[in-house]
Amino acid sequence: MHERSLARAIVAQVEELGREYTSAGRPARVRSACIHVGVLAGVEILQLQLALEAWTRTTGVAYACQAAPLTLRCRKCGGVSQRGEVCFVCSCCGGRDVEVLAGDAVILESVDLAIVDSDDAMLAQDRFATLSP
Amino acid sequence: MPTQTVIIRRDVLAPARQSAQQFRQRHADQGTLVVELLSSPGAGKTSLLEAMARHWPGRLRGAVLVGDVETDRDAQRLARFFPTVQLTTGGACHLEMPLVEQGARALEPLLPNGEPLEFLFIENIGNLVCPAGHDLGQHLRVALLAVTEGDDKPAKYPKAFRTSQALVLSKSDLLPHVPFSLEAAAADARQIQPQLSVQALSALSGQGIAAWCELLIQRRREMLHGANSHHGKTSPTISCGA
Numbered sequence: 147m148h149e150r151s152l153a154r155a156i157v158a159q160v161e162e163l164g165r166e167y168t169s170a171g172r173p174a175r176v177r178s179a180c181i182h183v184g185v186l187a188g189v190e191i192l193q194l195q196l197a198l199e200a201w202t203r204t205t206g207v208a209y210a211c212q213a214a215p216l217t218l219r220c221r222k223c224g225g226v227s228q229r230g231e232v233c234f235v236c237s238c239c240g241g242r243d244v245e246v247l248a249g250d251a252v253i254l255e256s257v258d259l260a261i262v263d264s265d266d267a268m269l270a271q272d273r274f275a276t277l278s279p
Numbered sequence: 280m281p282t283q284t285v286i287i288r289r290d291v292l293a294p295a296r297q298s299a300q301q302f303r304q305r306h307a308d309q310g311t312l313v314v315e316l317l318s319s320p321g322a323g324k325t326s327l328l329e330a331m332a333r334h335w336p337g338r339l340r341g342a343v344l345v346g347d348v349e350t351d352r353d354a355q356r357l358a359r360f361f362p363t364v365q366l367t368t369g370g371a372c373h374l375e376m377p378l379v380e381q382g383a384r385a386l387e388p389l390l391p392n393g394e395p396l397e398f399l400f401i402e403n404i405g406n407l408v409c410p411a412g413h414d415l416g417q418h419l420r421v422a423l424l425a426v427t428e429g430d431d432k433p434a435k436y437p438k439a440f441r442t443s444q445a446l447v448l449s450k451s452d453l454l455p456h457v458p459f460s461l462e463a464a465a466a467d468a469r470q471i472q473p474q475l476s477v478q479a480l481s482a483l484s485g486q487g488i489a490a491w492c493e494l495l496i497q498r499r500r501e502m503l504h505g506a507n508s509h510h511g512k513t514s515p516t517i518s519c520g521a
Contacts, residue, residue, distance in 0.1 A: 152291065152292075177282055242469075251292065255288055
């Protein structure tokens with residue numbers, strides 16, 4: 147159920163990005179967007195993909211969802227490990243007191259923008275620095 | 280036309296998380312501990328709130344935002360004890376910040392003398408899956424697991440238990456009749472979240488309610504004194520006492 151509302155939020159944010167970036171003085175056209183779905187995000191990746199594809203028909207933006215691993219840091223040994231499944235065990239020492247660093251969220255990873263010329267590409271590059279976390 | 284890939288790397292729910300963080304801070308500043316209750320349908324969230332109100336008659340400055348897909352049945356039950364606002368989602372499987380904010384605004388005229396609350400309880404929709412992914416500005420997320428549900432459930436719903444700071448094993452009066460091990464359920468949940476406080480209780484008999492209320496008072500005290508109530512508070516035993 148909530149994959150549909152999540153898809154709406156993603157579509158709105160991608161549209162907003164299209165307005166933030168410009169190409170030849172006009173809002174840039176977003177051709178595609180890549181979404182990383184953490185294994186602990188609580189989101190069914192196929193349902194999210196289908197919900198986004200329904201929007202592709204009206205917006206023209208192609209969406210690709212891919213799974214992102216769980217990244218853990220052990221509070222005991224300090225080791226950082228990645229897990230492709232939901233598992234709260236440190237790969238280094240087997241400890242269970244771990245902190246989740248990544249893999250519990252849905253991330254708008256990247257967008258592909260249609261660019262008219264290289265100046266605009268530079269503009270987009272400049273904007274990237276202010277947009278990234 | 281050429282394309283350029285721009286890395287965005289932005290949490291899609293970041294705006295909602297930010298709004299939840301502001302809600303949490305606002306309530307902490309006025310001394311209100313926000314407690315979210317999360318469970319499958321029928322685990323006893325509303326009954327727990329009623330039992331707490333009976334245990335703390337006239338002493339608990341609390342209010343409730345209660346979420347359901349349909350009907351105001353829970354609000355009708357709880358309004359006997361607390362200023363209550365029913366949040367109905369009309370089909371959605373979990374609460375989100377805009378509805379919670381709206382509920383908190385609707386609550387204000389119901390509060391006696393405009394005094395700040397000690398506790399704001401948010402009873403989420405009965406569901407162990409979707410609500411776990413949404414921050415509602417709570418200081419304490421409590422997962423309830425009724426002993427009738429089986430002690431093998433925590434690992435099956437890892438996010439709900441991972442994102443909780445307390446686990447209530449409810450309907451403990453039924454323990455003689457069901458094959459449920461408090462120790463096994465607690466151990467299963469702590470494999471996922473080692474820092475969970477665990478309390479077994481019965482809203483019907485009242486067993487464990489006093490200890491549970493004490494835990495909430497303690498968590499509020501920690502919040503008021505700026506202690507981090509979410510980490511490093513390991514409870515080595517399961518508490519079942521009065």
